[in-house]
Amino acid sequence: MTTLAAAAVTTATFLGMEFVAWFMHKYVLHGALWFLHRSHHVRHPHRFERNDFFFLFYGSLSMLFIIYGSDAKDWRFWVGVGIAAYGTVYFFVHDVLIHGRLRFWRKSRNTYLRALNMAHKMHHKTTGRDGSEEFGMLWVSKRYFSLAARKPAPTNKMRRASSLNS
Template sequence: MEAFSWVIHKYLMHGVLWNIHKTHHTHGKGFFELNDVFTCIFGGTAIALILLGVEQLDYRFWIGCGISLYGMSYFLLHDVLIHRRLKWFDKPKNKYLKAIAEAHKAHHQTQKENAVSFGLFVVPRRFLKEEGNKE
């Protein structure tokens, strides 16, 4: 799922779908942003796949479950821990979680072109090393 997400983020969200995704790279006033439409698209796709595959428990069911698990993990890490859209947890203290936050911060320092770190769970080594040097 991480590789699939990386490709979608780099080539679609920072490509032809930039007008939707750019709302995530700017600070808006409201709780929701146009970029949240991707959550609805991915969630709807997962639900459809689960429903289509539940009777036979075939590949569609399991792909839908994988998308759902990835989406829930992404939501907790990205929206709750990193962007703090919901204040459920304190800022991360774990080295890996801090590195994820730093990589995402670097991603937001750029706009459409020259962006870095399109994934979320796989952190480029330089952010792990930088985090280690701060302590």
């Protein structure tokens, strides 16, 4: 497989994973597998949640594609790389930035990341199986871009000033 073809397969897989994530989230996680995903929508004192098992599914799928395609470095290998790349971005954006599961990246002044955060917070406004919106991870509706662009992110100076005034 040529380098260009490998890059194309990896990129197409990465982009396709956004649709897979949206579909699975909306119809499977908020459907038949709600009993696992529910843990992600309610506050709890635990470090891990049942919802984290989905990482094992996608990680295993990626690993199998990489293993079975590694000898020939054929399309299977590059599909596995695309799934792994999506999972890596998902971890940093969703688990670290949005949900703060690790404390090294709490806020962003980037309009896209702030819009993404707003959309995800809107998804979590409902704690039940029904009534949620914004099921994707990287795709953000226009209205959240508008909100993020209109409402500037607080700077360190603004945060310090507001804490002094309170």
